[in-house]
Amino acid sequence: xxxxxxxxxxxxxxxxxxxxxxxxxxxxxxxxxxxxxxxxxxxxxxxxxxxxxxxxxxxxxxxxxxxxxxxxxxxxxxxxxxxxxxxxxxxxxxxxxxxxxxxxxxxxxxxxxxxxxxxxxxxxxxxxxxxxxxxxxxxxxxxxxxxxxxxxxxxxxxxxxxxxxxxxxxxxxxxxxxxxxxxxxxxxxxxxxxxxxxxxxxxxxxxxxxxxxxxxxxxxxxxxxxxxxxxxxxxxxxxxxxxxxxxxxxxxxxxxxxxxxxxxxxxxxxxxxxxxxxxxxxxxxxxxxxxxxxxxxxxxxxxxxxxxxxxxxxxxxxxxxxxxxxxxxxxxxxxxxxxxxxxxxxxxxxxxxxxxxxxxxxxxxxxxxxxxxxxxxxxxxxxxxxxxxxxxxxxxxxxxxxxxxxxxxxxxxxxxxxxxxxxxxxxxxxxxxxxxxxxxxxxxxxxxxxxxxxxxxxxxxxxxxxxxxxxxxxxxxxxxxxxxxxxxxxxxxxxxxxxxxxxxxxxxxxxxxxxxxxxxxxxxxxxxx
Amino acid sequence: xxxxxxxxxxxxxxxxxxxxxxxxxxxxxxxxxxxxxxxxxxxxxxxxxxxxxxxxxxxxxxxxxxxxxxxxxxxxxxxxxxxxxxxxxxxxxxxxxxxxxxxxxxxxxxxxxxxxxxxxxxxxxxxxxxxxxxxxxxxxxxxxxxxxxxxxxxxxxxxxxxxxxxxxxxxxxxxxxxxxxxxxxxxxxxxxxxxxxxxx
Numbered sequence: 001x002x003x004x005x006x007x008x009x010x011x012x013x014x015x016x017x018x019x020x021x022x023x024x025x026x027x028x029x030x031x032x033x034x035x036x037x038x039x040x041x042x043x044x045x046x047x048x049x050x051x052x053x054x055x056x057x058x059x060x061x062x063x064x065x066x067x068x069x070x071x072x073x074x075x076x077x078x079x080x081x082x083x084x085x086x087x088x089x090x091x092x093x094x095x096x097x098x099x100x101x102x103x104x105x106x107x108x109x110x111x112x113x114x115x116x117x118x119x120x121x122x123x124x125x126x127x128x129x130x131x132x133x134x135x136x137x138x139x140x141x142x143x144x145x146x147x148x149x150x151x152x153x154x155x156x157x158x159x160x161x162x163x164x165x166x167x168x169x170x171x172x173x174x175x176x177x178x179x180x181x182x183x184x185x186x187x188x189x190x191x192x193x194x195x196x197x198x199x200x201x202x203x204x205x206x207x208x209x210x211x212x213x214x215x216x217x218x219x220x221x222x223x224x225x226x227x228x229x230x231x232x233x234x235x236x237x238x239x240x241x242x243x244x245x246x247x248x249x250x251x252x253x254x255x256x257x258x259x260x261x262x263x264x265x266x267x268x269x270x271x272x273x274x275x276x277x278x279x280x281x282x283x284x285x286x287x288x289x290x291x292x293x294x295x296x297x298x299x300x301x302x303x304x305x306x307x308x309x310x311x312x313x314x315x316x317x318x319x320x321x322x323x324x325x326x327x328x329x330x331x332x333x334x335x336x337x338x339x340x341x342x343x344x345x346x347x348x349x350x351x352x353x354x355x356x357x358x359x360x361x362x363x364x365x366x367x368x369x370x371x372x373x374x375x376x377x378x379x380x381x382x383x384x385x386x387x388x389x390x391x392x393x394x395x396x397x398x399x400x401x402x403x404x405x406x407x408x409x410x411x412x413x414x415x416x417x418x419x420x421x422x423x424x425x426x427x428x429x430x431x432x433x434x435x436x437x438x439x440x441x442x443x444x445x446x447x448x449x450x451x452x453x454x455x456x457x458x459x460x461x462x463x464x465x466x467x468x469x470x471x472x473x474x475x476x477x478x479x480x481x482x483x484x485x486x487x488x489x490x491x492x493x494x495x496x497x498x499x500x501x502x503x504x505x506x507x508x509x510x511x512x513x514x515x516x517x518x519x520x521x522x523x524x525x526x527x528x529x
Numbered sequence: 530x531x532x533x534x535x536x537x538x539x540x541x542x543x544x545x546x547x548x549x550x551x552x553x554x555x556x557x558x559x560x561x562x563x564x565x566x567x568x569x570x571x572x573x574x575x576x577x578x579x580x581x582x583x584x585x586x587x588x589x590x591x592x593x594x595x596x597x598x599x600x601x602x603x604x605x606x607x608x609x610x611x612x613x614x615x616x617x618x619x620x621x622x623x624x625x626x627x628x629x630x631x632x633x634x635x636x637x638x639x640x641x642x643x644x645x646x647x648x649x650x651x652x653x654x655x656x657x658x659x660x661x662x663x664x665x666x667x668x669x670x671x672x673x674x675x676x677x678x679x680x681x682x683x684x685x686x687x688x689x690x691x692x693x694x695x696x697x698x699x700x701x702x703x704x705x706x707x708x709x710x711x712x713x714x715x716x717x718x719x720x721x722x723x724x725x726x727x728x729x
Binding site: 110111174177178181182185186212213214215216217218219220221224232234235237238239240243246249250253311313 | 553556557559607705
């Protein structure tokens with residue numbers, strides 16, 4: 001922390017990055033660390049995607065084709081963990097690192113040394129997590145929710161490595177969140193009051209508070225698992241007076257805010273992109289801020305809607321049902337505000353806007369299926385079926401991941417100084433958007449027909465929809481390789497230089513910097529009117 | 530603003546970091562506090578089917594001769610425990626307030642002495658508050674010698690306050706292998722699984 005002053009001092013602003021590989025190991029620069037986060041997230045996205053391909057290949061036909069059921073379970077578990085903790089969360093932290101100082105007019109993040117540490121914990125955490133695949137007894141196989149007693153009494157030996165990996169990821173996330181909060185609260189340019197901050201900054205501020213509130217609870221849950229497994233405690237063991245259902249309460253007290261941790265920055269990104277391409281200011285800025293706050297607040301009060309079938313009393317079911325459905329109100333405020341922003345706007349449809357529009361449509365579909373699941377009596381039918389799988393992939397893939405892709409297209413020209421290829425961006429968009437619907441939409445029907453999730457084999461009547469879904473999965477997976485090529489192509493020059501403003505109607509401090517921006521963003525604070 | 534006054538920015542950064550770390554520590558503690566909170570909440574509301582695990586008294590209850598309640602008995606064994614266990618009576622009709630008795634049997638199918646612990650539960654969950662066990666084998670750990678079989682009594686009362694819409698109450702037990710076993714030398718592998726040394 002002593003370096004805070006040093007990095008913000010003037011004498012540092014003229015030197016560039018160190019040379020060679022050590023630059024990335026010792027860097028305390030927010031752009032370098034942002035890039036590291038984004039590349040780690042991309043690698044984990046491809047790794048988790050490869051696991052999804054194994055899952056969909058196995059489910060292409062009924063019967064056991066390629067993998068044993070034990071390995072299938074390890075794939076579903078690691079796919080979930082890698083995508084949630086390895087792809088989506090680090091990607092958002094990467095964008096936060098790149099963008100927050102530029103958006104609020106600061107030279108760098110407030111705590112650059114801690115920033116370096118919080119990134120470098122992650123590669124070790126994920127190497128440890130993925131290495132469990134090669135251990136005797138196999139990788140964790142109890143699903144990403146690691147319910148006790150599956151993960152305690154019956155978990156494979158490698159579970160202890162999984163627990164340690166989760167601890168490292170948690171510490172990393174907490175440090176990242178503290179850094180974000182301190183940066184936003186202490187480093188804003190003069191004149192930038194809280195209600196003048198861009199929405200991406202607002203959503204990240206609230207996300208960071210969610211992170212420091214619930215990541216410690218997750219750490220507590222895995223610590224209890226660790227002592228139950230190795231030190232003879234009985235937190236989740238009924239034989240010793242504990243209760244396995246309590247695990248689910250503790251887990252979802254973390255888990256529900258966690259889903260908002262993944263989606264709130266997406267709301268921020270869409271609120272930046274839509275006004276740019278509609279060439280109108282964001283409709284209802286203040287209500288957007290309050291809506292995000294309301295969603296974050298409610299996220300702490302709805303966790304047991306994941307547990308309707310655990311035998312809760314009627315009063316509990318009713319409370320959690322009403323509280324859950326209430327979240328649709330602030331979410332609806334956001335959707336309508338985005339629609340109102342576009343209303344009578346001079347819209348153009350560059351790739352970031354296409355992905356943002358797809359986000360609004362498809363995330364709303366995920367929101368509606370979430371409403372269906374939030375209704376207790378209906379959830380009794382849908383619980384643990386493919387309907388749930390369809391729901392959370394609509395909100396996470398066409399929600400969080402599409403927003404991440406949109407953000408990449410939107411800010412990559414700023415980051416690199418080069419325009420991406422609009423033609424290939426569009427090809428990527430149409431392939432992804434069509435394929436992702438072919439992939440996940442039939443899963444609604446499978447779930448309604450009763451196909452359970454997390455199984456390697458299924459009854460014959462589910463064959464057709466599974467084959468369609470798998471075909472969609474293969475195309476969706478392949479089209480992300482186009483995205484990878486496109487990103488590399490843009491970094492290496494792309495299809496020409498980007499202007500400083502990049503987009504005709506882009507507003508915000510980051511667009512006043514040159515493209516690519518200097519190593520230290522604002523060495524003298526800009527004046528915000 | 531830290532650009533203009535680095536010293537001041539650094540000081541306020543440090544204060545803020547300290548406060549945020551306090552939140553982190555508090556939330557870590559809260560995760561553990563959920564454990565007793567959960568038990569207290571379940572005790573007070575009687576949800577979750579948690580029923581008493583120490584003996585209660587049957588005094589002061591008036592028998593309601595006008596009402597019948599069916600009590601069903603269920604028993605199961607956790608897969609690791611090589612016991613056979615179940616109720617001797619499947620169900621019984623009782624008046625609320627009336628002291629009743631039934632028995633469960635347990636048989637050790639293995640060739641070693643094993644200590645087991647039965648964990649009781651009542652369904653529907655809201656009935657748990659109105660179900661009093663006066664005597665129960667679940668109040669203490671049970672040791673069965675190799676091949677031994679035993680009938681174990683349960684004496685209970687259904688309180689007259691049981692909500693009128695509940696006509697059937699199910700009492701269920703799951704027998705677990707206790708972590709304290711009589712002889713550590715006989716079976717190392719078993720204790721290794723739990724990762725604790727048996728204290729013989």
